[in-house]
Every structure is written in structure tokens, then in C-alpha cells.
Amino acid sequence: xxxxxxxxxxxxxxxxxxxxxxxxxxxxxxxxxxxxxxxxxxxxxxxxxxxxxxxxxxxxxxxxxxxxxxxxxxxxxxxxxxxxxxxxxxxxxxxxxxxxxxxxxxxxxxxxxxxxxxxxxxxxxxxxxxxxxxxxxxxxxxxxxxxxxxxxxxxxxxxxxxxxxxxxxxxxxxxxxxxxxxxxxxxxxxxxxxxxxxxxxxxxxxxxxxxxxxxxxxxxxxxxxxxxxxxxxxxxxxxxxxxxxxxxxxxxxxxxxxxxxxxxxxxxxxxxxxxxxxxxxxxxxxxxxxxxxxxxxxxxxxxxxxxxxxxxxxxxxxxxxxxxxxxxxxxxxxxxxxxxxxxxxxxxxxxxxxxxxxxxxxxxxxxxxxxxxxxxxxxxxxxxxxxxxxxxxxxxxxxxxx
Numbered sequence: 131x132x133x134x135x136x137x138x139x140x141x142x143x144x145x146x147x148x149x150x151x152x153x154x155x156x157x158x159x160x161x162x163x164x165x166x167x168x169x170x171x172x173x174x175x176x177x178x179x180x181x182x183x184x185x186x187x188x189x190x191x192x193x194x195x196x197x198x199x200x201x202x203x204x205x206x207x208x209x210x211x212x213x214x215x216x217x218x219x220x221x222x223x224x225x226x227x228x229x230x231x232x233x234x235x236x237x238x239x240x241x242x243x244x245x246x247x248x249x250x251x252x253x254x255x256x257x258x259x260x261x262x263x264x265x266x267x268x269x270x271x272x273x274x275x276x277x278x279x280x281x282x283x284x285x286x287x288x289x290x291x292x293x294x295x296x297x298x299x300x301x302x303x304x305x306x307x308x309x310x311x312x313x314x315x316x317x318x319x320x321x322x323x324x325x326x327x328x329x330x331x332x333x334x335x336x337x338x339x340x341x342x343x344x345x346x347x348x349x350x351x352x353x354x355x356x357x358x359x360x361x362x363x364x365x366x367x368x369x370x371x372x373x374x375x376x377x378x379x380x381x382x383x384x385x386x387x388x389x390x391x392x393x394x395x396x397x398x399x400x401x402x403x404x405x406x407x408x409x410x411x412x413x414x415x416x417x418x419x420x421x422x423x424x425x426x427x428x429x430x431x432x433x434x435x436x437x438x439x440x441x442x443x444x445x446x447x448x449x450x451x452x453x454x455x456x457x458x459x460x461x462x463x464x465x466x467x468x469x470x471x472x473x474x475x476x477x478x479x480x481x482x483x484x485x486x487x488x489x490x491x492x493x494x495x496x497x498x499x500x501x502x503x504x505x506x507x508x509x510x511x512x513x514x515x516x517x518x519x520x521x522x523x524x525x526x527x528x529x530x531x532x
Contacts, residue, residue, distance in 0.1 A: 137513075140254055144509050145237065147172075148250035149230035152239035158215040158277040161189040165214050169193055169272055172253050176260035178270070183285045190274040192286040197256070199264045201525045206453065207267035208519060209300040209484065211475065212249040213276030213283075216241035222500045236503040243492025243504040248303025251491065251509055255516040265525045269298070276475055279319045279441015283475040291482055299454045300479040301515075303490030305497055305504075308511045309468055311488035312455050315368060315400040316445035317473035318407050322347060322418075322437045324382070327430035328391035337389035338430045341382040343422050344393040347435075348377055350417050351397060354410055358399075361409070366402055367448060367469050373406040375399045400473070401445065446476035446486070454487035461518030462489075470494070489515070 154165035170180055173195040180195035219240055225231040227240040237247075252270055259268050274282035290296070304311075324344045329337030355375040362372025375397065382393025401407040418435045426433035448467070449455075459465050472494060479486045491508035 140258075140513055141510055144250050144254035144513060145232075145506070147253050148237065148242065148247055148509070149239075151246040151250055152230045152241055153228055155228050156214050156216055156241070156274075157218050158275050159190075162214050162274050163189065163191050166191040166193045166272065169249070169253060169270070170195065173197075173256055173270060176256055178256075178260075181289070183289045185274070185282070185285070190282060192274055192282050193270070193272045194286060194290070195270040197259050197264065197268045199266050201263060201265045203265040203525075205266040205523065206485070207269060207298040208523065209269040209271050209298055209479070210252045210516075211271035211273070211300055211302045211479070212245050212252070212490075213273045213475065214246075214249065215275050215277050215282075216244070216246070217277050217498045220500060224501055227502070232506070235506050237506055238501055238503040240502055242496075242502055243305045243508075244494070244497035244502070245304055245490060245492070247305075247492050247504045247509055248490040248512060251512040251516060252303070255513060255520075258517075258520060262520055262523070263525045264523050266523045268519075268523065271300075273475065279317070280443045280473070280475050280478065281441060283478050287478050287482060296483045298484050299457055300476075300484045300486040301454065301458065301490075302474055302476050302479070302486065302488045303512070304472075304474050304488050305492030305494050306468075306470070306489055307493050308462065308464075308489060308491060308508065308515065310455055310458055310462075310464055310466065311470050312446075312452060312467045313367060313448040313469045314446045314471070314473055314476070314488075315373070315402055316404070316407065316477065317398065317400050317441070317443045319398045319440035319442075320396075320437055321440060322395045322397070322435065324393045324395075325432075325434045326391045326393075326426060327389070327433065329389040331387040331389060334389060336429070338391070338426050338433050339389050340393035341380075341390040343426055343435070344380055344382060344395050346422060347414075347418065348380060348395060350414060351375060351377060354413055357413075358406060358410065361406055363402065368402060369471075371402070373399060373401040373403075373410075375410070400471075404444065407442070443473050443475075444477040444481060446474065446480060446488070449480075449485070452487065453485040457522070458487050458489050458515070461515055461522065
């Protein structure tokens with residue numbers, strides 16, 4: 131078979147696998163085990179060993195599979211990592227979001243670019259890795275619930291630490307148009323709950339309005355947001371250069387004439403450095419516990435303010451000596467480095483000593499949108515990167531003396 135025909139078949143396989151993956155409705159927070167079974171079956175048939183980690187209900191699953199080196203060397207193992215979950219769909223799609231549809235040079239479907247396209251490419255290329263005379267291990271890492279504050283990856287990371295997996299190169303295939311991303315801010319998500327005392331609106335002094343105290347809390351958030359701007363480092367590589375804070379919603383009350391006894395606020399911060407997250411939470415907790423709560427308890431002793439951590443995803447820090455970036459640069463010819471505003475699982479791998487880069491097919495501009503799509507040529511570019519990894523991970527027979 132010619133190289134051209136082989137490339138065409140590889141591309142065709144990646145499209146077929148992507149079509150299958152889109153058909154699994156792996157919305158964040160829901161069961162993804164069928165998709166994981168599909169991936170695991172492909173890899174196990176090729177001789178890969180694998181293990182799984184789970185959420186508390188055993189419904190959402192991480193998969194970590196390995197094709198072992200046939201001629202082990204001192205080269206770092208490579209981890210090809212992607213999340214299996216997708217965001218929910220809204221009305222307005224022109225096609226069925228869970229049926230892959232090709233129109234011209236685009237493939238439409240939920241998760242096509244974010245990020246089942248990358249997973250499909252890795253699975254399509256896996257048989258080639260399995261047949262190759264690899265001199266380093268190739269790992270396949272597929273996680274759950276990245277879209278909801280990276281809930282799944284920390285569970286996997288803890289297992290990797292237990293198994294002594296603390297070195298290597300990780301390529302996270304988030305949609306970057308195959309550009310090399312070497313840094314992003316953290317992403318901390320919270321919900322703060324307020325419980326007061328209901329009553330008739332004609333006697334507000336006899337009740338404790340959870341909405342009013344939540345509003346004061348929001349005002350404090352806005353005040354602290356300005357302080358975060360002042361703390362921004364002068365040499366920041368991000369835009370905006372400082373840590374950000376956003377209020378996603380305030381929810382409470384049942385009627386005009388009823389004092390609201392319950393309210394909650396959804397908010398998030400994206401810190402440039404961990405210290406900003408520590409500062410923000412300390413200031414906010416102090417205000418809630420020393421100012422708001424005592425005032426609420428003057429009327430209702432059982433009043434409460436409780437902050438729930440939805441997720442605290444650490445940032446991804448630039449490493450000028452990144453082995454992961456150097457490898458991808460050598461294979462793609464792209465020596466540029468960029469940062470992004472969205473979060474990924476990269477910082478979690480980096481934290482345990484694994485050199486990490488974010489680089490994958492598709493555009494983030496299409497992620498989470500109605501009629502999400504990936505340009506088919508992006509899959510070909512990704513397969514080209516995976517081919518480069520193979521060529522960089524096989525025994526050079528010309529260097530072996532017989």
C-alpha cells in the first residue's frame with residue numbers, strides 16, 4: 131500500500147471513530163462508561179494494558195491505557211490526553227448534535243472539536259504505534275468531567291502518583307488549531323449559599339433576607355475584583371494581565387411580598403498566580419464570617435453562609451525549558467508559544483512533574499456553540515503530529531551495531 135493510500139485510510143479511520151464518539155452522549159456529569167468501554171476495547175485489542183478510576187457512583191470513568199515500548203530506552207514516555215465529556219446542547223442546531231454530519235470541509239457534532247476529534251485521532255493512530263518498534267511507552271489518558279471544573283482528572287492524577295507515574299511528556303489535545311499553548315490561568319469555581327429567615331415583606335425587621343445579604347456579598351466580590359487588578363504582575367503574559375473575577379448568577383426569592391430565606395451566588399475567579407486565589411478567598415471569608423453572618427444572627431441565630439467549592443483547577447505555568455513544547459516544536463516546525471484564556475487539565479499533570487503542552491485540532495471559537503464543528507483538515511494535521519511522535523519514538527536501527 132502506498133504512503134498516500136495509507137494516509138487516506140488513516141484519515142478515514144479517524145473520521146469513522148470520531149463519528150462513533152460523537153454518538154455517545156457524554157454530557158458532563160452523566161455516565162461516560164459506554165464511550166470508555168469503546169476506547170478500551172480498541173486499545174486492548176492492540177495489546178495495551180489499562181486501568182480505570184471512577185467517581186463515587188462508579189458511573190463516570192477515567193481510562194489510562196499503555197502501549198509498552200518494545201525496546202525501552204531513556205526517552206520520556208508520552209501521554210496523549212483528552213477529556214471525554216461535552217457541554218449540554220441547546221436548541222437551534224441545524225443537525226442532530228449527536229450524529230456526526232459532514233458538510234463540505236467540516237464535520238458537525240457536539241464534541242467534534244472539543245475534544246473528541248483529538249481522541250479519535252489517537253485511537254486511529256494506535257494500531258500504528260502498536261506495530262512500531264517503540265523505544266518509549268505511549269499512554270492514552272481519557273478523563274471525565276473536564277468541562278465542570280476538571281472533576282475527573284484529579285482522581286486520575288492521584289492514581290498516577292500512587293503508581294509512580296511522575297515523569298514524561300503530556301500532550302493535551304484541546305482545540306488550539308494545532309498551535310502550541312504553554313500557559314493559562316487557573317479556574318476556581320464556587321457557589322455561596324445564604325440561609326436567612328422568611329417572613330412578610332411588611333415586616334422586614336422580623337426576617338433575614340438571604341437575597342439582601344447575598345447582594346452585599348456580590349458587592350464585596352466586585353470590590354475585590356478591583357484589588358485583583360492592582361495585584362496584576364507587570365510582566366504578565368496574559369490578557370488581561372491580572373486575575374479576573376466573574377459573577378455567574380444570583381438566585382433567590384419566591385415572591386414580591388415574601389422575605390427570601392434562601393439565596394445562592396455562583397462565581398468564579400481565574401488567578402494568574404495561586405496567591406491571588408488565596409488572597410481573594412481569605413478576604414471574602416473574613417467579610418462573610420465577621421461582618422455579614424453576625425448581622426444575620428442578630429435576628430435569626432440559625433442563619434448561615436456556606437461556600438461550596440465546585441472546582442479549583444490550578445493554572446498552567448510557562449516553562450522556558452519545557453520538554454513537551456520542544457518535542458512538539460521539533461515535529462511541527464512551529465517555534466511560537468501562545469497562552470489562552472480557557473482552562474485545561476494541563477496544570478494538574480505539570481504539578482506532578484510531567485512536562486505538558488496543550489496542542490490539538492480544531493478551533494476554540496467553535497467549542498460550546500450551536501452547530502459545533504471541526505474542519506476536517508485539522509484532523510489531518512493532528513495525525514501528522516502523531517506520525518511525528520511515532521518517528522521520534524522508534525529504535526534507530528542505523529545506530530545499532532550488529
